[in-house]
Amino acid sequence: MTKSSSLSRREFLRMAGLGTGALVLAACGKALPAKATTPLPATALPLPDGSDVMIDLTAAPGTANLLPGQATRVWQYQGQLSQGAASSLQTIPDSYLGPILRLQHGQNLKLRFSNQVPDASIVHWHGLSVPDAMDGHPRFAIPQGQTYDYAYRILNRAGTYWYHPHPHGRTGPQAYYGLAGLLIVSDNDEAALGLPSGEFDLPLVIQDRSFDSQNQLVYVADTMNGFFGDQVVVNGQAQHTWKVQARPYRLRLLNGSNARIYKLAWDDDAPFTVIATDGGLLAKPVQRTYITLAPGERVELWADFSTYQPGQEVLLKSLPFSVSTGMMGGMMGSSSGLTNGAALDVLKIQVEPAAGGPFPGLPERLSAPGFYAEQDAVNRRNPRQVTLAMQMVGTLNGRTFVMDEVASDEKVRLGNLEIWEFYNSEGGGMGMMGGGHPHPMHIHNVQFQVLERQIDRQNRQEYEAISAGFVDDGWKDTVLVWPGERVQVLVRFENFAGLYLYHCHNLEHEDGGMMRNYRVES
Numbered sequence: 001m002t003k004s005s006s007l008s009r010r011e012f013l014r015m016a017g018l019g020t021g022a023l024v025l026a027a028c029g030k031a032l033p034a035k036a037t038t039p040l041p042a043t044a045l046p047l048p049d050g051s052d053v054m055i056d057l058t059a060a061p062g063t064a065n066l067l068p069g070q071a072t073r074v075w076q077y078q079g080q081l082s083q084g085a086a087s088s089l090q091t092i093p094d095s096y097l098g099p100i101l102r103l104q105h106g107q108n109l110k111l112r113f114s115n116q117v118p119d120a121s122i123v124h125w126h127g128l129s130v131p132d133a134m135d136g137h138p139r140f141a142i143p144q145g146q147t148y149d150y151a152y153r154i155l156n157r158a159g160t161y162w163y164h165p166h167p168h169g170r171t172g173p174q175a176y177y178g179l180a181g182l183l184i185v186s187d188n189d190e191a192a193l194g195l196p197s198g199e200f201d202l203p204l205v206i207q208d209r210s211f212d213s214q215n216q217l218v219y220v221a222d223t224m225n226g227f228f229g230d231q232v233v234v235n236g237q238a239q240h241t242w243k244v245q246a247r248p249y250r251l252r253l254l255n256g257s258n259a260r261i262y263k264l265a266w267d268d269d270a271p272f273t274v275i276a277t278d279g280g281l282l283a284k285p286v287q288r289t290y291i292t293l294a295p296g297e298r299v300e301l302w303a304d305f306s307t308y309q310p311g312q313e314v315l316l317k318s319l320p321f322s323v324s325t326g327m328m329g330g331m332m333g334s335s336s337g338l339t340n341g342a343a344l345d346v347l348k349i350q351v352e353p354a355a356g357g358p359f360p361g362l363p364e365r366l367s368a369p370g371f372y373a374e375q376d377a378v379n380r381r382n383p384r385q386v387t388l389a390m391q392m393v394g395t396l397n398g399r400t401f402v403m404d405e406v407a408s409d410e411k412v413r414l415g416n417l418e419i420w421e422f423y424n425s426e427g428g429g430m431g432m433m434g435g436g437h438p439h440p441m442h443i444h445n446v447q448f449q450v451l452e453r454q455i456d457r458q459n460r461q462e463y464e465a466i467s468a469g470f471v472d473d474g475w476k477d478t479v480l481v482w483p484g485e486r487v488q489v490l491v492r493f494e495n496f497a498g499l500y501l502y503h504c505h506n507l508e509h510e511d512g513g514m515m516r517n518y519r520v521e522s
């Protein structure tokens with residue numbers, strides 16, 4: 001379902017304060033660029049007059065019919081397309097999620113964010129490389145009633161990215177009440193593969209929520225553990241049955257939960273065929289018997305339901321696993337819901353007969369991901385260390401977030417390739433002071449490669465029950481760091497100089513201050 005009307009376009013123009021004569025637009029069905037554009041150097045990012053896609057995105061209170069009976073009060077992003085192909089904006093009916101923005105590599109996006117919720121907010125484009133003023137840093141948060149204008153070019157390769165609020169201290173509750181959406185980028189290399197598309201290319205945004213007896217969302221969270229709900233909501237809909245045809249699908253999974261890690265598996269033990277991670281397609285498909293997906297992470301699956309008979313059902317579930325949060329974590333307890341590692345049903349799938357055919361086959365090779373070489377890292381002998389700890393709130397190298405602060409060890413040079421080592425110092429017998437919390441670490445403005453992981457002896461047993469579900473084979477912007485684990489990533493700071501963030505994507509850890517700036521200097 002897409003929305004595009006001349007009324008909305010007029011409204012946008014009025015709000016944008018533009019005379020109608022200023023823009024002569026071929027409003028809808030504008031041809032997409034024939035050839036994907038190569039990224040421009042950081043110095044110049046001209047937006048041609050009349051950008052390719054123009055969207056008006058409003059965050060506002062609303063309602064959604066999530067459960068039978070009373071409607072649920074939510075906060076929602078609503079989109080209006082005023083320029084570009086109608087397919088650029090796709091709403092999900094009866095969902096609290098924002099519209100799916102479907103953009104092409106090389107396109108220019110102009111987006112006016114209008115904040116109509118009674119709280120300061122700003123939008124961040126998770127996984128995209130954009131100039132720092134476009135990145136949704138909390139210093140740009142605007143109060144209710146104001147607008148923020150975004151204009152940037154899509155430099156990322158094809159992939160499943162997403163957007164969500166980023167005001168300091170308020171990201172967790174705002175995302176929880178419904179402010180989140182997918183941003184899907186496509187490019188010519190991907191299109192040439194002929195992967196399942198249209199209704200066979202399905203997003204699966206996984207979030208946990210708790211409802212009260214009046215069907216209203218309940219948010220109770222502490223900074224040490226974060227929010228845990230008692231049921232899973234998929235695509236902003238608490239409706240767990242999907243009808244699919246007995247044919248191949250492309251499934252794009254996002255863990256959009258605040259704090260919950262999922263250990264995903266089919267109930268008939270069929271393996272997953274993974275074709276992409278956070279930053280797009282892998283070089284070739286890989287198999288997993290289960291997938292460990294932490295908050296902020298994405299994977300894409302090739303799911304061939306033709307292996308099922310029409311009428312069969314298959315359940316996607318989250319398998320139980322254990323996380324010893326240590327003595328403090330245990331004593332403090334967590335929120336109302338089931339804690340991390342609880343067994344949960346995610347989605348029931350009913351297989352129906354396929355229409356048409358023949359169907360696309362799984363390509364043997366997917367992409368040339370263009371990985372970096374470790375020996376080119378400027379600090380290969382001396383990786384940059386980021387130590388994660390929990391002292392009532394999470395810390396990064398002993399520090400918490402300060403709006404404009406950048407420490408001397410948080411500066412990087414534009415163009416440099418570096419190794420960053422995240423070390424989760426929790427666990428390892430420090431139970432008295434903190435216990436061990438897993439931390440999904442995210443760096444803004446980049447995609448990185450996971451170079452190496454090392455787990456200490458104390459945490460090995462719990463780790464081995466989830467680590468076979470990591471997909472480190474492709475580009476990542478978020479990586480789970482288990483208690484007692486060291487994870488090295490290889491990252492290049494390219495495209496833009498400026499002030500960006502790195503943080504834990506457990507949203508309550510982030511809101512508690514487990515976030516820091518880093519500065520890219522030219």
Ligand code: C2O
Nearest residue numbers: 124126296442501
């Ligand atoms: Cu989804 Cu600062 O991130």
Ligand code: CU
Nearest residue numbers: 125126127444
């Ligand atoms: Cu991000």
Ligand code: CU
Nearest residue numbers: 439504506509
């Ligand atoms: Cu954390």
